[in-house]
Amino acid sequence: MLPPPLLSFAVPFFLLFCFCHGDSSPAPQSGADELRVLLGLKAALGIAAWREDGHPCNFSGVQCTSGAVSAIDLSDTNVSGSVPFASVCRLPSLTKLWLGGNNLYGNVTGDIAGCINLEFLDLGSNNFSGAVPDLSSLRKLQMLNLSDNGFTGEFPWASLKSMPSLFSLRIGDNPFEATRSFPEEVLGLTALKFLYLSNCSIYGQIPPSIGNLKELVNLELSDNLLYGEIPPEIGKLRGLQQLELYDNKLSGRLPAGLGNLSSLNFFDASNNSLEGNLSEIRHLTALVSLQLFENNFSGEVPQELGDFRDLVNLSLYSNRLSGLLPQALGSWAEFDFIDVSTNQFTGPIPPDMCKRGAMRRLLVLENHFSGEIPATYANCTSLLRFRANNNSLGGEVPVGLWSLPNLEIIDLSVNQFSGAIDPGVGKAKALSQISISGNQFSGELPAEISGASSLRTIDARYNRLSGEIPASIGDLRNLNGLFLQGNSLSGRIPSTLGSCSALTQLDLSENSLSGEIPATLGQLTNLNSLNLSVNHLSGKIPGSLSSLKLSSLDLSVNQLEGEVPLGLAIKAFRNGFAANRGLCGHGIGFLRSCSPFSRGPSSERLRTLLACMLAGAAIAIAIFGFFLTKRRRQRRGDEDRLISKERSWSMQSFRVVSFDEQKIIRAVRSENLVGRGGSGSVYRVDLGNGKIVAVKHIWNCPDGVSGASASMLSRRPAAASREFYAEVTTLSAVRHINVVKLFCSITSEDSSLLVYEYLPNGSLWDRLHTAEGRKLGGLDWDARYEVAVGASRGLEYLHHGCGRPVVHRDVKSSNILLDESFKPRIADFGLAKILQAAAAGGPKDASTTHVVAGTLGYLAPEYAYTMRVNEKCDVYSFGVVLMELATGKRPIEPEYGENKDIVRWVYDKLMVGNGEASAVELVDPCIPEGRKEEAVKVLRIGVRCTMRLPSLRPSMRAVVQMLEEAGDGRSPRSTAAAGGTSMVKEVCGYSPKDQTLRVSP
Structure with missing residues (x-):
């Protein structure tokens, strides 16, 4: 596709060329036939x-010449439907x-x-499908655009x-059948100025006749x-700009x-296997953007690049280039x-x-550059990322660099930097990552760092930082990782x-920290890794x-004592x-016993006292056990009395129900448990x-919180979990045959119950991927197809x-459940998000989240890297489900191989293979x-x-139409159930890679 700079050049050129050929003056009345066509x-x-009742020549987007309709321009007007070309x-x-x-x-x-x-035909960037018909009769055609369909x-x-x-042929970004060689017919179009054949399965070598x-x-x-190889004849295209x-x-x-292309503005040959030096580049003095990354180029960058007056983008990463960059x-x-x-x-x-x-x-990054960071970058307020x-x-580090207002990432790790972290870092409101590990930074971690409220990662390990960790660091509510190990902090x-609260990793090891471990660390419910080793910490390990x-x-190599929780x-x-x-423990093999006998010579009095204490404890436990057993029996025998006495339950119905909350509450028992999910346990309840x-039973208090903490939490007016509110908010208003029905919610101070329709055939995952599901018959293709269509309609x-x-x-x-007829229901809305409307007239919000939610x-x-969610995220996930249905994997x-999933595996197989056969x-x-x-x-x-670029993924509305078209040859029962408009896109050869200008992270 054209990058923005060239696009700004091309669009006015097209419009000028097009409309200078027609008479735009007011047209006389056209015939009734033309009016009928336009109304159709x-x-x-x-x-x-x-x-x-209007006149065709007055219709917006319609142009007339000598009273007859000569041009229809509806481009980028958001119209939808099937065009009646006849x-x-x-x-x-x-x-x-x-x-x-x-x-x-x-x-x-x-x-x-x-x-x-027709002289100009533009159908690009739509959702057309099927084969392109014979266009031989369009002999006057000057511009043909069928791209991105x-x-x-x-x-x-x-x-x-x-x-x-x-003069313009644009048919790229379509899953055409792969050619056996470069199409010779294109090479005869000597009037061509614009040729866009990207991503349309062209196979072979670039011919010299180009x-x-x-x-x-x-x-x-x-x-x-x-x-x-790139043929040398390409150097004959003296007017080439891109x-x-x-x-x-x-x-x-x-x-x-290649250096003959003196007008070339944009050159991108990245991600190939090109080699040799870049000497030809020195003649391309008009370059605006040069992208040659991920090749095998070697040698030095021509010093002439430093004199290029228009160059604004240079991407040469992942090669074997050496020497000095032009200064x-x-x-x-x-x-x-x-x-x-x-x-x-170097240099x-x-x-x-x-x-x-x-x-x-x-x-x-990852070179051998030396010297200091030039002071000029301390004033570079436009800078977003600095990675060295x-x-x-x-x-x-130049003082001003720390406080640049738009800087998001500063990565200086594994160098030889010294000096202090400037307090001005607190002014860097956009800063999300500080990586300065493996240097010689000294001084204190400035308290002002709390002003950088967007920080997600601070990695300052293995430096010479000293002083105390500032208390203000607690203001960094978005912080995911804090790595300060290997310093001299005290x-x-x-x-x-x-x-x-967002911390997932905390490493303060190999310092000189002292005092007790704060009990407040127990509030870090997202914490996954905690390392406080090799310090001087004392006291007990907090039970929290x-x-x-x-x-x-x-927590090793400290001075901690007492029983390990x-x-x-x-x-x-x-x-x-x-x-x-x-440190000690009770009956734990790798810890010293907390028994007093292990602490010194034996004492008869101590033994007698301990025996008495143990005997008393045994009696107390026996009495407690007796009353606990009695209490449990009473609870099972008289559940209604216990509920009314100890809990205040509130039931809210979203559909007509024939049961009360007591019947549901009594049935939430272990013998009725049928599964556990990410947001709660699920029970099967027979209403009789x-x-x-x-x-679904969802506890409101965080797991593991009990006693006084739990009591305090349960008294909060908004104690119910986020998962509960997400499900209720979403499902209470939803009425669709392919979305699971929510009958009611039942809430108390410490837990919540959601009552759904029961789907007896379990989940799609179980039927496809588990031994138990296969024993039950698995799913034949007809059932899989119906699941695909039904689930797509729900989404x-x-x-x-x-x-x-x-x-x-x-x-x-696993979140697509199947009823007794194997009809699918979308379920588990614990992570669902309702997109809020933006300002009036504005676009829908692509909501931002601070935690990556979903399933690997x-x-x-x-x-994962934008933290923004919209409908295209669901489309990607559903594409994975379609691949599961088609492949059974x-x-x-x-x-699939290391670091690969089904998406990459399918793509690799299709690219290496041979079209339909593969x-x-x-x-x-x-x-x-x-x-x-x-x-x-369905696989296609x-x-x-699952296109990597979200804009290339279809909407779910389009996915439904594609799936219905895919089943056009099915039995009347299936096709009648499908309905809708025919639109299938058979996709093969699409790369999941981003097609925009690319830079490394």
Whole structure:
């Protein structure tokens, strides 16, 4: 696709070219036939602005010449529907049809051939599907744009032979059938200025005859299956301004003669296997953006790049380049970003890349740069990221760099920096990450750091910091990780750390901290790892730490004493208590016994006293056990009396119910337990009238909190858990056959019950992936298809049918439940989020969350690093479910390879394989041959849903239409159930990679 700078050049050029060829003066009245055609188009696309009593030439977007309709421009007007091409092509004077950037769908039928006078046809950025028909009759065509749709099959390349005047051909971003070689028909279009063939499954080598297209201004062949060398004949394209070849398998050197492209502004050949030096680049003096990352280039960067007057983007990371970067780099234009990471560069960082005040990202990590950070960057207020880790840089960091107002990441780790962290860091309101580990920073951690309220990570380990940890650090409520190990910090651990509620990792080891461990650390309910080892801490381990769900705990090499809290005395933490001579435990093998006999010579009096105490304790326990047993029997025998006496329950119904809260409450017992989820336990409750319901029990108090703490929490007026409120808020207003029914809620001070319809066939996960589910018969393909369609309709309703869109945030096969007929229900809305409306007239909010919610293998890639949720996150997760249905495999399997999931596995198989044949091989072997074609279609829809770039994923409304089209050949029962508009997009060859300008994190 065109990057913004070239797009700003191309769009005015197109509009000027188009409308200078037509008469825009007021037109006389057109015929009734033309009015009828336009009203038909109005009805098909829902164009409210066109009035039935109006004159066609006065319709918005309609242009007339000599009283006849000559142009229709509805581009980017958000119209939706299926275009009646047969009708539109009855407009005899129509020369321009602009419909790009909308929500149009369906097939482009052969009726388009009737538009014989068309000169400009733009259908790009829609949801069209099916094969592109023969276009040979469109002999006058000058511009053809079909890009960014779902066209399949083989493009009718032969049609291009009849279009000698074609100057713009854009058919990229479509899952066309892979070509066997570069299409020769394109090479005969000598009038071409714009050629966009990216991401449309073109296979083979770039032919030398590409040099015949001497009028080309823009050539984009990226994200295809091209291999071999770049032909030197490409140097004949003297007018070329943009050359995009990224994400292919090109090899060899940059061809001699490439330097002849003196007008080239944008050059991207990244992510190939190119090698050799960059000497040809020195002649490309008009470059604005140069992207050559992830190749095998070596040698030095030509010093001439420092004199390029227009260069603003330079990305050369992950090569083998060495030597000095040109020191004048970025001095002339408004330099935007540089990423030369993971090379072998030496010498100083160029000082003037922010000279024009526009620098946003400076990424020079993993090289051998030396010297100091240039002082000029202390005033670079536009800077968002400064990453220079793993180099040989030293000296003090320029003071102003710490307080840059827009800086989000400063990463200087593993260098030789010294000096103090400037207190001005508190002014860096956008700063989310400080990484300065492995340096020689000294002085105190400034108390002013609490002003950087967006901080998520502070990594200052292995420096020379001293003094106390400031109490103000507790104000950093977004802090996820605090790493201060390996310094000389002293004093007490501030109790205010307990206020950093988002902390997941805390490491203060290898310092000189003293005093007791603050009990407030037990408030860090998200804490996963705690390391306080190798300090001078004393006193007892707070019992409040037992409430934490830790996976790692290290308190070793301190002066702690007393009994280790029972919740922490587990084998997994056995080494975490070493070298604390005063610690003990009761009957714990790796801890010294807390018995007084282990502390010195035996004493008869002490033995007698202890025996008496033990005997008394045994009697007390026996009495307590007797009364406890009696109490339990009373509770089971007279539940109603106990409930009315000890608890005040409140029931709120959302549907008509025939039971009361007492019947439900009595049934919440272990013998009725059928499962445990992330937000509560689920019970099967037989109402005794032939009806069964499912009850989810959610505790309001945090797990592990008891006694006085629990009592205090239970008295809060808003004690119910977030999961409870999310489910009630979402489901109480939802009425859809494919969303689980919520009958009522029953709440008390310390727990909440949600009563749902009972789905006897369990979850889709169980039926697909567990031995028990397979014993019960698993799911045949017909059932899987119905599950796919039904679940997609449920999500479509949540996204498009509610007053405000509901994002589920945890779509997965275990949250799709099956009724007695295997009809699906979307369930478990504990993470759901209702998108709030923005300011009046504004777009919907892509809500931000501070915790990544969801399940590994189903999470959209952008969610983890943007922390923003919208409907496209659900679409991605549902795409994974479709892949499960088609392949029968789990989202994560060992066979996929390291760091790969089903999405990447499917993509790799499709790219390496051979179109349809490779897709069939991915289908679950248990699916019969007669249904495999349909399964392949569903698999390809799953690929479309899991595109890495969210904007390329379809809406759930479009997904429903695709799935219904995929089942067009099914039995009348299935097709009748499907209904809706036909629209299938068979997707093969799409890369899940982002297609925008890329820089390393």
